[in-house]
Amino acid sequence: MTTILVTGGTGTLGRLVTERLHTDGHEVRVLSRHSPPYAVDLREGGPVLDAALDGTEVVVHCATTPRGGDERAAAHLIAAARRARVRHLVHVSIVGVNRVPFGYYRSKLAVERLVAESGTDWTLLRATQFHELLVALFGALARPPVMLLPAGVPDQPVAASEVARRLARLAAGPPAGRVEDLGGPEVRSLSSLARAYLAATGRRRPVLDVPLPGRAYRAFRAGGHLARGRALGTPTFEDHLAARFGDPGRR
Template sequence: MNEVTLVTGATGNLGGHVLAQLLARGRRVRALSRRPPATGVSAVDWCQADLSSGQGLARALSGVGTVVHCATDGRTRDGDVMAAQHLIKAAAKAGAPHLLFVSIIGVDRHPLDYYRAKYDTERLIETSGLPYTILRAAQFHDMLHYALDRASRLPVMPVLARTSFQSVDTPHVAARAVELSAVGPSGRVADLPGPDTLTMADMARILLRVTGRRRPILPLVLPGRVPGAYRQGLHLAPAAQPGSRSFEDFLKEGPAVKVPAAVRRSR
């Protein structure tokens, strides 16, 4: 496979892993970012472009056979939808490459604004006329790590009561996206949850054990539609799925705390 694969969000968490894995497979890769290339990535064809304005997209998409769309901007409700509109328009003009989008499990039923924007993006892609693949993944381990790390800085560690997650390792999601990019347009593919279904309290206990700390854990029933939707498990697949590294093994490597886009919007 010698066509160029464009990775949007190549400086981000998922996009960074996708970029590295494509390069490791010897694929021709172009990275899209609003920023200039960092030192050490000179081997990558780097393209500065802004999805929110469309600036630079014509050049970014020139000669591209596949786009792995990992860019996300959680700061506004419509940011990701507008970005997808610009990307689709530029892709249609550039010969209609395969557009692969990594979305989130349950976005069609969960009321969180960030998820609604992902669902709107999915529908834009499905009706775009472009050949596409949509892969919905569970929350990344990094996301739960971030939330629990913050909670663990308090004297008592608050967690969402009666709420479970099937968090998944980001490199595992990247590997699936890379695999699908080679398969070609596949429409909506099977959801990708992590290997375990754990309550947030279970995950808090794992974090405390792995980092050798002690805190009382305080499960809270928060009011409102969004916490209610998490309690109902609207973000969950019917069953967890083996394959990804577990949350505990992820934490044992001592990862840095990453602030995900979905969280950045509400800060």
């Protein structure tokens, strides 16, 4: 049995990683901002972080926010992990952070560099966008009477449960550096995914594709965020929608 700390352990991915590690027989500590006994804002660090890492052998770093501070959080975590002599740091990132000049992606790439230069043995997995992220995005975009989408952007959503399964296996194994990317089973247009969401939720909205300016949009449109040839996931977006919303014809 290995003692493993999961940062962001109450989030979409971290919760699933925690459940998988428990199932596999590991002792798991959950670190998040509001979950005692290890309630820590990693952007601030502090003695509770050191207590969480005391006796920890492996860290799975899932904590992240698009609102900023990921680099500061990673620096605090890495420094504390070195003090605690953690032997293995497993980090999850996003496919395309090195190809898409998007602010959040730049931050994720900077965190990857911090991990690689941490002095602690590490493993890095990049994954494509989760089904849950698209559901949240489409839910917000469907509020107006017309659903506006960036024109020509493909996507390759993956089940968070499959990413969690992969991370749990990596955490139980030896440090491996950067491993192969993990993508969902299908590359689809964003508009086709949005229409699937509307059908599953019983909403009626016209979908309008709108060209956008900027280098980040061009990189997304070119598929810089896709794991082409790495379609390892199994559940499709429609599978996720059916499990979450059921059959719209029966509502």
